Amino acid sequence: MSNATTRSAGGASEAPPADRSTQDRTPRRRSSRRARQEWRKRAEIVFFVTPALALFVVFVIVPVLTAVQMSVYRWRGFGPLEDFVGLDNYVSVLTNDVFTGAVAHTMIIVVGSILLQLPLGLAVALLLNRKMKGQGLLRTIVFVPFVLSEVIAGVIWFQLLQPRYGVVDTALGSVGLDGPAQGWLGDPDIALWTVLIVLTWKYLGLPILLFLAGLQGIPNDLYEAAQLDGATWWQVQRNITIPLLGPTMRTWAFLSMIGSLQLFDMVWILTRGGPANATTTMVTFLVNEGTNRQNYGIAGAASMILFVIALTMAILYQRLVLRRDTKEAGR
Amino acid sequence: MTTATTPQRARRQQDTFSGGNPLIYVLALVVAAGSLGPVLFGVLGGFRTNAQLAESPAGLPDPWVFSNYTEALTNPDFWRFTLNSTAIATITTLVVVVCGMMAAYPLARYRFRGREALFTVFVAGLLFPVTVAVIPLFILVSQNFGLSNTWWGIALPQAAFALPLSVVILRPFLIALPNEIEEAAMIDGSSRISFFWRIVVPLSWPGMVTVGVVAFVQSWNAYLLPLLLLQGNMRTLPLGVADYSSEYSADVAGVYAFTSLAMIPALVLFLLMQKRIVSGLQGAVKG
Numbered sequence: 290m291s292n293a294t295t296r297s298a299g300g301a302s303e304a305p306p307a308d309r310s311t312q313d314r315t316p317r318r319r320s321s322r323r324a325r326q327e328w329r330k331r332a333e334i335v336f337f338v339t340p341a342l343a344l345f346v347v348f349v350i351v352p353v354l355t356a357v358q359m360s361v362y363r364w365r366g367f368g369p370l371e372d373f374v375g376l377d378n379y380v381s382v383l384t385n386d387v388f389t390g391a392v393a394h395t396m397i398i399v400v401g402s403i404l405l406q407l408p409l410g411l412a413v414a415l416l417l418n419r420k421m422k423g424q425g426l427l428r429t430i431v432f433v434p435f436v437l438s439e440v441i442a443g444v445i446w447f448q449l450l451q452p453r454y455g456v457v458d459t460a461l462g463s464v465g466l467d468g469p470a471q472g473w474l475g476d477p478d479i480a481l482w483t484v485l486i487v488l489t490w491k492y493l494g495l496p497i498l499l500f501l502a503g504l505q506g507i508p509n510d511l512y513e514a515a516q517l518d519g520a521t522w523w524q525v526q527r528n529i530t531i532p533l534l535g536p537t538m539r540t541w542a543f544l545s546m547i548g549s550l551q552l553f554d555m556v557w558i559l560t561r562g563g564p565a566n567a568t569t570t571m572v573t574f575l576v577n578e579g580t581n582r583q584n585y586g587i588a589g590a591a592s593m594i595l596f597v598i599a600l601t602m603a604i605l606y607q608r609l610v611l612r613r614d615t616k617e618a619g620r
Numbered sequence: 621m622t623t624a625t626t627p628q629r630a631r632r633q634q635d636t637f638s639g640g641n642p643l644i645y646v647l648a649l650v651v652a653a654g655s656l657g658p659v660l661f662g663v664l665g666g667f668r669t670n671a672q673l674a675e676s677p678a679g680l681p682d683p684w685v686f687s688n689y690t691e692a693l694t695n696p697d698f699w700r701f702t703l704n705s706t707a708i709a710t711i712t713t714l715v716v717v718v719c720g721m722m723a724a725y726p727l728a729r730y731r732f733r734g735r736e737a738l739f740t741v742f743v744a745g746l747l748f749p750v751t752v753a754v755i756p757l758f759i760l761v762s763q764n765f766g767l768s769n770t771w772w773g774i775a776l777p778q779a780a781f782a783l784p785l786s787v788v789i790l791r792p793f794l795i796a797l798p799n800e801i802e803e804a805a806m807i808d809g810s811s812r813i814s815f816f817w818r819i820v821v822p823l824s825w826p827g828m829v830t831v832g833v834v835a836f837v838q839s840w841n842a843y844l845l846p847l848l849l850l851q852g853n854m855r856t857l858p859l860g861v862a863d864y865s866s867e868y869s870a871d872v873a874g875v876y877a878f879t880s881l882a883m884i885p886a887l888v889l890f891l892l893m894q895k896r897i898v899s900g901l902q903g904a905v906k907g
Binding site: 345359 | 644645648652655656659662665677715718720722723725727730741745747749752755759776777779780783784787812816837840842843844865872879882883886887890891894898
């Protein structure tokens with residue numbers, strides 16, 4: 290994103306060549322021709338930009354602004370917006386135990402996803418970076434869960450995780466272990482962690498893929514030099530690979546964080562936010578309020594809070610973590 | 621990607637740090653089983669009866685049963701959902717690519733006041749995921765436009781939310797086209813619009829394919845917006861799979877077969893487009 294912006298600033302297109310060729314004409318003709326060209330250029334710009342801008346305004350900007358507006362009214366879906374309640378919706382969302390629980394669950398998913406996927410992704414990427422037979426096939430296989438929709442992955446896992454008769458519990462049973470009595474998704478103390486594990490399975494392909502690309506960008510000379518110095522494999526990974534993969538890891542963690550904050554599909558398929566609201570997320574909360582209960586004001590306030598939390602975390606992350614990378618790149 | 625290193629160098633590094641260690645292959649097998657295992661259980665489960673599944677959930681089909689798959693394949697709902705998913709994803713992709721290219725062109729190759737501001741408007745769209753606006757969107761599409769339960773009612777909002785990323789990906793592509801080409805075209809007397817169709821569009825093909833594939837896969841896998849807006853025989857495959865699995869939850873083998881069939885299109889598309897998806901994702905992160 291930042292790259293695109295900086296490139297555009299430097300790479301702005303030349304002024305039309307016609308500007309130069311008209312320099313020796315008389316001032317009046319020049320200005321009228323210029324005006325005509327200006328007008329034509331503007332018409333072209335409008336022609337090119339209008340479809341995208343219209344689509345964007347109607348389906349992105351208007352709904353977002355409507356969410357802001359909804360959030361300060363009490364509204365149940367019919368009649369005009371009349372019952373202005375100021376910040377009441379925000380107060381009732383923020384003091385709602387279900388919502389604060391949803392925020393906590395979302396944060397556990399955000400942090401847990403990064404803590405699980407970072408080491409696992411790195412380990413698998415290092416493994417796949419070695420020369421071996423069937424490497425290409427393995428890279429494809431590892432990426433398959435990422436390509437499946439969350440719904441399909443969720444439906445399969447829902448079956449695998451069925452209490453007692455599911456594959457997971459039978460496999461445990463064959464080695465003499467028992468799954469939780471209420472099932473992996475039925476026990477309020479365990480359900481969220483089960484969701485986290487399934488999400489890790491589903492999304493691990495992305496860090497592997499990105500880290501593999503990063504590994505290929507590390508110059509081989511560094512490894513050769515380390516080898517000459519007699520460094521062990523662990524020392525090489527700790528002192529060369531991990532520091533040089535830093536920017537890729539930090540960018541991936543950012544994407545993972547933004548994705549986790551929007552978590553909905555997998556939870557909706559696996560648990561619907563249950564049992565006993567143990568796995569609600571901010572999005573399941575606002576969808577539930579907005580559709581099943583038709584509390585549009587509450588849903589609007591919740592989506593604004595979600596937006597503010599996501600924006601704050603994104604800005605903080607950019608400021609505190611990613612700034613290092615952009616600074617280094619600017620040198 | 622590996623071409624940066626000469627084969628000889630690569631081999632020398634390999635000699636010290638890996639070699640033909642059998643442990644590596646064991647680990648690789650574990651990783652492959654971990655990622656593919658659940659999917660394979662689903663696919664194989666579709667070839668078993670519910671009695672087989674109940675008796676030994678982790679076993680292999682014995683004997684192989686094809687009725688679950690033939691039933692799913694002769695289920696008109698399955699084909700109806702596939703048609704809906706295909707149509708919605710195709711419309712989304714076309715709208716994103718056409719609108720994205722058209723918008724990226726002046727943002728890349730015209731100089732005008734407000735250009736950067738306009739670009740910023742699109743970039744700001746990256747900050748608004750569909751989840752933030754989904755309830756108003758639901759009201760807007762169903763009540764104001766009367767487009768609930770239609771292909772366009774899903775495709776247009778999806779395309780709108782995919783636009784920011786598309787413009788961000790496409791603009792550098794168009795900036796990178798050399799100015800000489802444009803000047804030559806101008807000297808030949810072609811207008812900017814014909815320059816766009818005759819030269820810019822063909823030269824930006826790789827960027828358009830990346831944007832198109834990302835939009836198609838996102839639309840194909842989408843759940844939240846279709847969940848709110850589509851019912852009955854307008855449902856897409858993800859909705860169909862989710863509903864089928866809760867309606868017929870006792871028929872586990874049938875659920876496995878239905879789900880396995882539903883994942884085929886996305887997997888095929890991924891295998892065909894693997895290079896482009898992968899480089900698109902990697903490029904997006906590096907950029």
